[in-house]
Amino acid sequence: MNSRLVPELVSCLKGGYTRSNLVNDLMAGVIVGIVALPLAIAFAIASGVKPEQGLFTAVIAGLIISVLSGSRVQIGGPTGAFIVVVASIVAQYGYGGLAMATIMAGALLVCMGLARMGGVIKFIPYPMTVGFTSGIALIIATTQIKDFLGLTIPHPSSEFLEKMGDYTGNIGSFNPSAILVGGVSLVIIVLWPRVTKRIPGSIVAILAGTALAQLFDLPVSTIGSQFGSVPSQLPMPALPEFDWHQLPKLISPAFTIAILAAIESLLSAVVADGMTGMRHRSNMELVAQGVANIASPLFGGIPATGAIARTATNIKNGGRSPISGIIHAITLLLILMCFGKWATLIPMATLAAVLLVVSYHMSEWRHFVKLLRAPRTDVLVMVTTFALTVFIDLTVAIEVGVVLSALLFMNRMASATEIRHLSREFNDEYDDIPGQLLRAGDIPEGVEVFEIRGPFFFGAATQFKDTIGLVETPPKVLILHLEHILSLDATAIHSLEELVQKARRDKTKLILSGVHARPLDKLHRTGLSARIGRKRIFTRLDKALAEARRLVEEDTKKRAMHDNHSATPWPPSGAALEAPSH
Secondary structure (H helix, E strand, O other), rough: OOOOOHHHHHHHHHHHOOHHHHHHHHHHHHHHHHHHHHHHHHHHHHOOOHHHHHHHHHHHHHHHHHHOOOOOOOEEEEEEEEHHHOOOHHHHHHHHHHHHHHHHHHHHHHHHHHHHOOOHHOOOOHHHHHHHHHHHHHHHHHHOOHHHHHOOOOOOOOOOHHHHHHHOHHHHHHOOOHHHHHHHHHHHHHHHOOOOOOOHHHHHHHHHHHHHHHHHHOOOEEEHHOOOOOOOOOOOOOOOOOHHHHHHHHHHHHHHHHHHHHHHHHHHHHHHHHHHHHOOOOHHHHHHHHHHHHHHHHOOOOEEEEEEEHHHHHHHOOOOOHHHHHHHHHHHHHHHHHHHHHHHHHHHHHHHHHHHHHHHHHHHHHHHHOOOOOOOHHHHHHHHHHHHHHHHHHHHHHHHHHHHHHHHHHHHHHOEEEEEEHHHHOOOOOOOOHHHHHHHHHOOEEEEEEEEEEEOOOHHHHHHHHHHHOOOOOOEEEEEOOOOOOOOOOHHHHHHHHHHHHHHHHOOOEEEOOOOHHHHHHHHHHHHHHHHOOOEEOOHHHHHHHHHHHHHHHHHHHHHHHHHHHHOOOOOOOOOOOOOOO
């Protein structure tokens, strides 16, 4: 059911939607919309775009995600995870490049959903997710130091180490008013949940910080002083201006956006499932995210995905259907239309405080520290991904993380594959030989039996060849026991083909035993079963041994007859030799 390409909104309305459901969704949607307001503005500014572009994204992408989502309670919009990626793309290719990369990523997400890849994304290793999430959190936090302290930096750097150098070199330019506003905002955000959780602390902090700056006429930087006016309506949809020569260069950033959106949205959906007891449709969720990311740049937006914190807020406030997500988008639109112009008064130090708290919660530092005690390979993946995210680039971090995780996984699986020489082990009285072999009695002389345990794929092919090569003298019969093999890849099939060729050269009879249905079907389709001989493929080891014994006895008889024939004198003994006639 979770692979169906049917939006949850359709299922929800078909299942019956009551007035009570509407009231709950209405309250939850309004609250989530208010929560999303400061985050949308802060994420946009931190990403290097205008504040209204975050709001456009939250409205358009948030609406589409709720309408098409495979999760009933998913809330979509701009998230902190994209800040580093978006800022990097904007700095290198401008907003036009970002818009095109986002559209490409959206198309890729739709294709992934239609190809039923929703389940595959779940196999992204947890250490890798923690690594780049913690790295993103650190970068977000460090980028907010300038606004929080009110530093004056003439030519700020974008790289992490140079940015740290900028801060230390210009620490003397701090603004006490900015520190005051930022500090008060930070304290409110941290302590406000002790007062009430119904009203988000970030909204209270923004109202308090703005009031503090305006009432006392504090010399602090605001949204208006940095970005000018904020529009009070959505723009008309239009294709973004773009240099088509940049298209090949944007493939990698688009891939990063798509993978990050898929991971973030499905992770959010899984968290929501745990909180509600529901089950999301992962493939439909990918399609929804894809359509939203195609549409968002048409309205001047940025990449969007499922937001874990806002989704959790939606659930905690009673949201149980996609209607709450739709109301959240409408709430943001109304706020934009009615109060958008007042957003220019918000101090940058207050937004910095909001993002500092977001980065702290996003860092998952407790999980990071805990994973340091995990197996070394997992630690290697996490630390490598973290370091690349912070010091190089998130795109490189994800690509290297995926490849490194795959290589380590293959190495782990190859190590788990065991090629056992049962002939030798049985003679050494091992007690874990298959029961069929014990019942069959001693292995006939001239017969060698090998067993493969664990996954038989390309990672284990070399080990298989090396172990088979331990037999110095070619046996009369070679039995390969495959009871523990449930699938064969192309490399495993090729290894078996090479074994068939070697057996023919050595005049060894090859027998397969314990072959399951799926591997047998693959042997039939590749023609390998015909080359081996279908009468020499068995499901049980004892039958394979019986056939091996028969072949050995048959070979012994043939050799005996040949030896007897070779030993007969010519002419036969006692025969008279006739003299030739003349």
